[in-house]
Each structure stands twice: as C-alpha cells, then as structure tokens.
Amino acid sequence: MHDFPIVSLLIFLPVAGALLCLAVPRQEERTARYLSLTVALVAFFASVPLYFGYDVGPEARVFQFAEHAPWVQQAAGTEIGLAYSVGLDGL
Numbered sequence: 001m002h003d004f005p006i007v008s009l010l011i012f013l014p015v016a017g018a019l020l021c022l023a024v025p026r027q028e029e030r031t032a033r034y035l036s037l038t039v040a041l042v043a044f045f046a047s048v049p050l051y052f053g054y055d056v057g058p059e060a061r062v063f064q065f066a067e068h069a070p071w072v073q074q075a076a077g078t079e080i081g082l083a084y085s086v087g088l089d090g091l
Helices: 006-023 029-053
Strands: 064-072 082-088
Touching (some): 006 029, 006 064, 006 082, 029 064
C-alpha cells in the first residue's frame, strides 16, 4: 500500500530525539529544548498524512499503513518466525 515506513518513523523518531537530547550538555538547556521541539514538530508533520490517508469506511477492517519485516531468518534449518510488524487499526 505505502512504501515509506511512516509508522516506524513515528515510533522511533521520538526515541532518537530523546537519545540526542541526552547527548546535549547540561549547560545547553536551550539547545535541548529546541532539539526536542524540532523532533516533536517533525513527528507531528510526519503524522498528518496518516490522518488524511486513513480509510474510515465500513470495508476498512484491516490494518492500514501496515509494515512487515522479517527479523530473524531461518537458522540451521529451523523456522523461528520472528518478524517486526506494525499497523494502524483505528482504535
């Protein structure tokens, strides 16, 4: 459906921003505030297409903006079956 992993971006962008804020020295409080504001605004603007692209019709009973990636492949002939999957369900 959608090629860009926007849900993953919205999950991991705040985590990356928090880690960057941890790297800012304590004396640079203003820099940390601007950095956190920038990350929050980027996350907000990245989420806008989700709002307008979400299908709310009665036939929309599947996960939307779904992403799936195999995480652990077969090892030594055994199927582990671990995968990273995210999507929006409307709740």
